[in-house]
Amino acid sequence: MTTQIGKSIDIPLEKGAFGISRLVFDDYLYQKCKALGVECLTHAKVHDCIFENSYFNVSSSKGRYQAHYAVGAFGKKSNLDRVFNRSIKPDKSSYLGVKYHVRSDFAKDAVALHNFRGGYCGVNKIEDDLYNICYLTKGKNLKQSGSIESMEKDILFKNPHIRELFKSSDFIFDKPLIINQINFNKKQLIENHLIMCGDTAGLITPLCGNGMAMAIHSGKLLAEIIIQKKALPALRQEVQEVYKLQWNRWFSNRLMWGRKLQLLFGNQSLSNATLVLAKSVPMLAQKFISKTHGKSFS
Numbered sequence: 001m002t003t004q005i006g007k008s009i010d011i012p013l014e015k016g017a018f019g020i021s022r023l024v025f026d027d028y029l030y031q032k033c034k035a036l037g038v039e040c041l042t043h044a045k046v047h048d049c050i051f052e053n054s055y056f057n058v059s060s061s062k063g064r065y066q067a068h069y070a071v072g073a074f075g076k077k078s079n080l081d082r083v084f085n086r087s088i089k090p091d092k093s094s095y096l097g098v099k100y101h102v103r104s105d106f107a108k109d110a111v112a113l114h115n116f117r118g119g120y121c122g123v124n125k126i127e128d129d130l131y132n133i134c135y136l137t138k139g140k141n142l143k144q145s146g147s148i149e150s151m152e153k154d155i156l157f158k159n160p161h162i163r164e165l166f167k168s169s170d171f172i173f174d175k176p177l178i179i180n181q182i183n184f185n186k187k188q189l190i191e192n193h194l195i196m197c198g199d200t201a202g203l204i205t206p207l208c209g210n211g212m213a214m215a216i217h218s219g220k221l222l223a224e225i226i227i228q229k230k231a232l233p234a235l236r237q238e239v240q241e242v243y244k245l246q247w248n249r250w251f252s253n254r255l256m257w258g259r260k261l262q263l264l265f266g267n268q269s270l271s272n273a274t275l276v277l278a279k280s281v282p283m284l285a286q287k288f289i290s291k292t293h294g295k296s297f298s
Contacts, residue, residue: 001113001278003271006160009278011285013111015293017210019126021101025212046074048083051193054233068233069226072196073219076182076203084191095119095182096142097206099134102169106131113207113265114165116156117141120265122206123165130172133165136206138266139180148176184259189247190240197222202251205258207265208292214251217297221246250294257291 002008033040044062049070051057056070074080104123106112112123119137126132135156145151157163184203189196198215225242229235264274278285 001275002115002159002161003275004115004117004159004268005272007272007275008161009275009285011278011282011289013289014286015296019124019132021126021130021132022212024127046080049080049194054236056194069231069236069239070194071219071222072191072194072200073198073215074200076179076199078200084194086188086191094139094180095136096139097134097136097179097182098148099132099177100169101126101130101172102133103129103172104131104165104169106165106169111209112161112165114159114162115265115268115271116159116162117268118155118266120207121156121159121162121165122209124209131169133169134206136182148178184255184262186255189244193236193240195222195240195243197247201247202255204251204255204292205262207261208254208258210293214254214294217250218247220297221250254292254294257288261288261292 001011030040041060041062044060046058046060048059049056049072051070054068056067058065058067058070072080106123106125108125110124112121114121114123116135116137118141119135121133121135123131123133137151137155141155142148142151145154152166157166182203184205187196187200187202189201197218199211201218204211204214222243225239225246229239264270
């Protein structure tokens with residue numbers, strides 16, 4: 001972890017891990033689903049999902065569908081958020097996410113968190129000797145700088161570790177992947193009987209480092225509950241209540257700690273104080289990490 005002016009600390013991570021890109025992982029899941037006989041609709045957009053008379057009526061660009069159960073797993077944000085009028089509209093605390101894949105001589109067994117004014121940049125190894133560089137920044141940084149490139153030079157590169165990382169890396173993308181208006185406000189788990197999982201249910205701050213694992217885990221929990229209740233419409237309320245209890249048990253505290261720790265990053269005085277404290281009391285840094293990562297599951 002580094003501060004805005006480049007001071008650094010190394011913190012050992014107790015749990016092992018490996019990195020994999022969404023591109024590769026999503027294709028892996030897609031191939032698994034096809035092998036099991038699941039009908040997958042690609043390049044399809046869901047326009048609406050209405051619950052009435054114990055059925056979900058789903059309208060999409062590929063046609064209309066009916067089902068006793070429907071799961072919302074449409075990521076950080078979607079047109080469906082507007083359709084359901086979910087209370088997660090962008091506010092002054094909204095962030096911008098920027099991602100690159102690069103070739104670099106960065107350590108294969110490390111994760112970096114580099115602070116800069118109004119945000120932080122993460123680095124980790126993924127597949128095929130590639131590295132993922134992803135940073136989160138307050139939207140006002142881009143507004144002030146006028147472009148991604150200018151913002152990186154004017155703000156991110158004030159941290160010498162980020163400047164050297166960008167200078168020494170070979171960028172694979174022609175241009176970065178960008179998602180805007182990201183916020184970490186609490187979300188409703190159920191919207192008119194539509195059950196949410198993954199980032200749709202709750203988005204953990206990237207500095208916690210295991211959002212994909214949390215999304216997988218929430219989907220697993222929900223699937224097991226629906227299977228246990230035999231997907232009976234009569235047990236819909238019970239499915240929803242059990243899922244709420246399980247979701248909150250596994251994830252609500254981690255999301256809360258993620259939001260709290262987010263305040264320490266992107267702020268020069270707080271990030272400097274955090275680094276000094278972590279060096280003085282190493283066990284405290286480990287405690288913070290454990291609060292956001294939860295327990296292993298299978």
